[in-house]
Amino acid sequence: MKPSFILNGRTVSFVKGQSILEAAEAANVPIPSLCHMKGASPTGNCGVCVVDMNGEEVLACSTPANEGIAVRTQTPAIVALRKERIKELLDSGNHNCAIGSSDNGDWANFQQNVQASDGATELCPAWGDCRLQELAYEYQVTGGGHQDYTVRQYPEKKDEPLIIRDYSRCIRCGRCVAACNEIQVNLAIDTGFLEEDPFSNPDKAYPVAKDNCVYCGECIQACPVGALVERKARYQFRPWKAEKIRTTCPYCGVGCQQMLHVVDGKIAKVTGVEEGAPNKGRLCVKGRFGYDFIYSDERLTNPLIRNNDGTFRDASWDEALDLVANKFKEAIDKYGPDSVAGVSCARSINEDSYQMMKLFRSVFKTNNIDHCART
């Protein structure tokens, strides 16, 4: 018999070693959390996963499921606690997405301050793709509005490539730390920031990345709010506008699975496909940020034929292909099929290499086909 416990009045089984949160998830009873991260050790930082266990309030992410316990996830007292926690998180930073606008008379002033700090007139770049915002809606958390916007300091947004780290929206959940240290093992974010007080020691109280950051962007993917965002995608689109297309990274031989976020036929952002093989959601700097070369103005757009003076002129496909075919025919007629040779591309799709080898073998009748197989 599998061990079991009571979850919202129902008996559910669990696997030894599972937390209440994991066991509940397996039983299709999701418990909200902002800091829980699969594959990393639980921290209990956000406090949102609070549940009632035998009349006691515990955090579901860090409390093991146990034989005989009775867990309730949605009692009025638990919901009230969760709301309070969500409100605290909203109050802790520049959360200006208007979820909590109502009961603070000074909202307009707050909004202006935030926009000045963002250097933009738009609402938060994470709007529509934010776990905190989702929970605030789900739990109808009103109120909020920043209590301390005049006094509170945050670490500076550094002017660095690819990533904008805006600690004014950081909820100190620690997911980026887990992503950097436990998932990617780049060890670029020091733990221990949670022990510091954000009011008296803001520079130490946030997960600021060190110089050994390798810009994998795993922390962005892990950030549940708008604290870490892709510089290139910031303010470019809202998530419901994007079509999601799964594909394979064009760089190294790991073959990571990417999710392209495509807006109007253009890739606006790339994330890892969670649970996809082989990368399980992970990407490196090239896979995550190396997509926009295809939109370069320098792309070849037209067949080109060389003039006598070494410059090139535009040609139609027919003209260019006729010329290629004739020159290859000529060489084959005069010097035999082995007088032509080709090098295929180790970057392009299989179907392209197959066609090229088929062209050389079945049409030209030579095996002079190779690619840089050994480099």
Added chain:
Amino acid sequence: MTNSFGEFHKAKMFFVIGSNMTEAHPVASTFLKNAVQSGARLIVADPRAHKLVDFAELHLPLKVGSDIALLNGLMHVLIKEELYDKKFVQSCTVDFENLKAQAENYPPEKAAEITGIPAEKIVDAARRLASVKPVMLCYTLGITEHTCGKNNVMSVANLQMLLGNMGMECGGVNPLRGQNNVQGACDMGALPNVYCGYQAVTDPKAKEKFEKVWGVEGLSDKVGLMIPQMMDGLVDKKVRAFYIFGENLANTEPDIRKVEHELASAEFLVVQDIFRNETTRFAHVILPGCAWSENNGTFTNSERRVNRVRKASEPPGISKPNWWIFKQIAKRFGHEWESSTGQEIWDNEVSAFSPNFFGIRYNRIEGDGLQWPCTDECHPGTSFLHKEGKFTCGLGNFQSVEWTPPAEVECEEYPLVLSTGRRLYHYHTRTQTGRCEGLNDLLGEETADISLEDAENLGIEDKEYIKVKSRRGEVTVRARVTPEVPKGMVWMAFHFREGNANWLTNPAFDPVTLTAEYKACAVRIEKQ
């Protein structure tokens, strides 16, 4: 790779040789580091103390090009101390006696002399490798890019067979392939000796089969030329018309001056690419092809997994899918090819004609891809090869090999060894990454990485411009003084035209694979 990335996180021990994984295969390295964090062991053999070394229990800083001496030395200890897997050797391999005799010549003291690693450390490493089973061995171009590349590969296979680490989960011999689809291009038969699915052109049955399925006669059964031979052919006129698809040979091949001379000698050169680059300068016709994410197809990763690549954007101008271009040329020779999408090419031809890919169809790889061999439409794919010690040719063959030095070694005039590789923020000649916003900000120019000792001896400061000279050319680059690099070594990449290491590298090739010795040539450095 005989095994899979999915096995990394549960492996017990790794032996990584000639692979700078955190930069060249970053995501693979994350799974390896995860395993180490949860207790797996790691030995790294590499001249440089690259990042992975921080995670290793033992670093074997061998001299460039001394891999076989190290591996033979390890095997010597394993045999002498009877630490090898006798059962595996007896039941699954042949020619052990030869290996034994060969290894006999490499006592640790001799291996130490060649590799520069103390004998005790070699003994220690051998004992550690024998103490855990299985050990997963990973290598990259540090093994293959030598004049003894093929022998290096055989030598790592010998070690894994001797340890009995073949044919099981979390073991095996795992070359991480450099480019996204170098595995696929091999699988597709873009090689002079095989059709798709590794069916040999010299095999009359394969010839007959492809004549039938392609509806043609007279396929050649003579193995074709490899790239370096083609390049020679441009000069001696054995090759009259040359077709380069998507390779920037003018920057990637060793000895740029020689390569450019060869390209300039081409009577007729077609280059099919997505950008103008150093190679298109020599073209007579340039054909614009689709880039990644502009048409539908597949890539095959290092672990033999065939993954879908999907269209997200329209190609610019009137550029066309590459497969379409080849089809149009065939048409001009009177060949009407039927397939007219990536899916039709794969499902109706590649997979239909290749037993190893027969079970891989587009409708089965909508989500995760499948790993070949995958022989029928119910086959789940193969995560690791040679299960239970069954090798393709029956038994695993020990092919003992002798160490040979690099083709060019240090001398009085060129006292340092130059080794080359890749850096994290760029990819090859940067035709792609150089055009991605942000990546150039992370790494904007080439450097020559040198040791603290050499820097001090020559009075070179970090970031100072220096000259690096070889018998073939010279470049001016900034020095990057780093503890990663051992004394006597210069390390560079080939991402930038300016300061490209291939102005210096030696066009000496492995006699069988014709892989160039990018990893070793003799240079000298000078202050500006």
